[in-house]
Amino acid sequence: MNSDQQLRTAPTDRFFIMSDTHVSLAKPYRAKRLERVVSKALELQPDSTVVIVGDFTDYGMPWEYRLVARAARRAGLQRDRLVLALGNHECRLPRFTWSLSRFARHVGSEAPYRDLTVGRTHLILLAGDEKPQRWDGCRISDNQLEWLDRMLSDDEERGSAPLVFNHEPLFDTVEGSLAHHGSGRSIENDADLRAVLDRHPGAYVFTGHSHFPLGTRRIGVGPTFANTGAIAYDDGYGREFAQGWFVSVDEYGVSLRGYDFIEEAWIDGCR
Numbered sequence: 001m002n003s004d005q006q007l008r009t010a011p012t013d014r015f016f017i018m019s020d021t022h023v024s025l026a027k028p029y030r031a032k033r034l035e036r037v038v039s040k041a042l043e044l045q046p047d048s049t050v051v052i053v054g055d056f057t058d059y060g061m062p063w064e065y066r067l068v069a070r071a072a073r074r075a076g077l078q079r080d081r082l083v084l085a086l087g088n089h090e091c092r093l094p095r096f097t098w099s100l101s102r103f104a105r106h107v108g109s110e111a112p113y114r115d116l117t118v119g120r121t122h123l124i125l126l127a128g129d130e131k132p133q134r135w136d137g138c139r140i141s142d143n144q145l146e147w148l149d150r151m152l153s154d155d156e157e158r159g160s161a162p163l164v165f166n167h168e169p170l171f172d173t174v175e176g177s178l179a180h181h182g183s184g185r186s187i188e189n190d191a192d193l194r195a196v197l198d199r200h201p202g203a204y205v206f207t208g209h210s211h212f213p214l215g216t217r218r219i220g221v222g223p224t225f226a227n228t229g230a231i232a233y234d235d236g237y238g239r240e241f242a243q244g245w246f247v248s249v250d251e252y253g254v255s256l257r258g259y260d261f262i263e264e265a266w267i268d269g270c271r
Contacts, residue, residue, distance in 0.1 A: 011250075013119035016041040016048040018244035019167065019208025020230035021214070022089065023067045024058035029124050030232050031071045037231055037242060038187070041198045049118050050077055052088025053208045054167025060099050065106055086112050086127035087167035088186070093135045113144050115151055121249045124151050126166040129155070132188055138168040144197035145196050152200035161202045161254050164223070169207035170194050174217055174227035176210025198222040201260055201268065204254050206245070213235050213265060214243045214258040226256060243267065 019035045028035040057064035074083045084209035100112045112127035128138035157161045168186035169177040203223040218249035229243035242261040
């Protein structure tokens with residue numbers, strides 16, 4: 001088989017990406033909604049790896065982790081097909097250090113940030129690994145920023161488009177990330193992270209936290225930013241909703257398509 005034939009037959013990696021499920025023992029309907037969402041996602045795209053971009057729990061407690069795992073299992077998702085990123089609800093102050101260790105143990109990593117490869121696709125999962133000033137804030141260490149720059153540079157050399165995940169959005173990148181929205185100032189060293197990402201325009205950066213509707217935006221020559229919406233409660237305008245991205249990665253690039261689980265319909269123009 002020649003190289004052109006190999007390219008045409010290269011497999012497609014498929015993902016379902018969401019955030020802010022906020023599973024809680026006190027609110028059992030949220031675990032039920034997570035189960036329904038994952039079940040529907042697997043119906044629409046059976047070979048998906050599911051990524052939750054932070055705030056998968058409400059308080060980061062061990063029993064909430066177990067509720068998330070149980071909901072995914074009941075929906076028919078294999079354990080190794082669930083990928084979790086850290087959110088501010090998983091590392092509430094003042095038990096910040098304990099929370100980081102708890103998360104890292106759960107995902108089998110030495111640090112709360114990590115990378116993994118699914119098929120041919122490189123996933124980079126960032127985490128606020130330095131104690132922030134605000135309980136809902138995020139501060140990313142210099143060590144992590146240097147690591148991220150190396151990861152993205154390696155991807156560029158290979159000619160691949162990495163998927164980068166951070167719970168909190170960068171300022172003025174997606175809907176809900178302006179200063180007056182609150183979420184727009186969540187990353188306390190925002191400019192440092194932005195400087196790294198702007199050097200790597202081939203990256204796709206997925207963020208949550210704001211609970212605003214799905215959307216994408218490319219700024220200048222930088223990376224593509226995508227807001228992951230939310231599964232639990234409202235969208236910032238008081239409307240109940242549950243939305244997520246179906247993402248496909250192949251030799252031609254990255255494609256996104258938004259889906260609304262309340263309406264059970266694809267979102268027009270959201271791709």
